[in-house]
Amino acid sequence: MEKSKAVLVIGGGIAGIQAALDLADMGIKVHLVERKPAIGGRMAQLDKTFPTNDCSICILAPKLADCYRHPNITLHTLSEVKNVIGQTGDFSVKLRKYARFVKEKECINCGECAVKCPVKVLDEFDMGLRKREAIYLYYLQGVPAVMTIDRRNCLFLTRGVCKICEKFCTKNAIDFEQKDMEITLHVGAIIVATGFDPFDPSGIHQYGYKRYRNAITSLEYERLICASGPTGGHLTRPSDKKPAESIAFIQCVGSRDLKNNRYCSSVCCMHATKEAMLAFEHDPKVKSLIFYMDLRAAGKGFQKYVVRGEQEYNISYIRSRVAKITEDRNENPIVWYEDPQSSKTKKTTVDLAVLATSLMPRKGVEELAKVLGIELDEFKFFKTDPLKPLDTTKPGIFVCGCCREPTDIPDSVTQASGASERAAEIVME
């Protein structure tokens, strides 16, 4: 058996990025596979990060650039793993690299093509809160910083008409002749870092998501309050663009819930506190109410963060499970809950309701598990052993970040460094 020196990392969120950088710095060749047009994962969608309230993209961007430039890292964006055979130390991997229809080396990301594109579709990165064109930049600071043509919506690729982007591209970077490619890689170990998807709360009818415009999810809120987001960072309500001055944060939406996900999503108590703090920083008139079942602040400096929220940021924590949300004729959400002191039903009217939806395994995770020959646990996170918490059920394949279980950024990074060490043990033998 010939030992390969390279490692495959699947998923270019913060966990995959950290694992790739750690391995590359050890002198190991890394193939980083990301299915979206750019790396960055969910962290790129966040405004600030708890418990320091650092700007998320400011701490992520240097890592994105390091990944792109590192001589030991080969980035495969718009790519997916289709087949894996072999064993620890010697895996043969087939990737499918989807055509971008834009030449990466030629595109200077001037955006002229998008200005002329006649198509408008909901922007996935901004959680559908704004529209983008069929030729688009996945997000402003994304790496690689090049445009992509969305094959499902481009008029030329779907109906054979248009090509207006080609006409206006001064760099001749548009290439409709590009084809999807199959790439075969030989690697000694694999790290899976495919992250999470947010739970869709429209099935919890009583919270009115999708029926009430001012009931949004926490990831939508992150985009709303972010300076690079759809409102330029102004915290305005989707219904009438009025500034949100009273906000109810509803915790455990889809988590710790026998009908949906029984597990705790672990980051929501902290991100709700952060989101309420940010609202106050934008406008000190803002009053936030956080409705919670149990406040889980088990991390370095987390309890202090919650206390600061209460004392300095006009946040009230109310221990109560919200029964339902209705709305008044001005589309103000009305939150109905049991008052913990009097045990009486109470209601409060706010400008905006934010649903802290649970963190779930990425869509398509079963298929990936099958391709890799590894097992999932009862919730469809990758199965690990308590005494080997970064090992999957197949030797030579490791896991880190939110595809293992819901975790915050510091823990995702810690696990990524651990997984890269486990992989290095194999390829450096």
Ligand SMILES: Cc1cc2nc3c(=O)[nH]c(=O)nc-3n(C[C@H](O)[C@H](O)[C@H](O)COP(=O)(O)OP(=O)(O)OC[C@H]3O[C@@H](n4cnc5c(N)ncnc54)[C@H](O)[C@@H]3O)c2cc1C
């Ligand atoms: C609203 C909200 C606010 C948060 N705020 C904070 C905070 O302030 N501080 C904090 O510490 N944590 C916060 N978190 C948690 C944080 O987002 C996660 O800890 C972090 O994103 C986990 O990173 P990851 O790399 O594991 O996953 P992800 O960020 O989900 O990245 C996974 C990557 O893998 C890619 N991928 C998926 N499947 C495949 C595949 N089959 N092939 C190739 N690529 C694939 C995805 O496209 C993605 O780029 C928050 C979470 C939410 C929901």
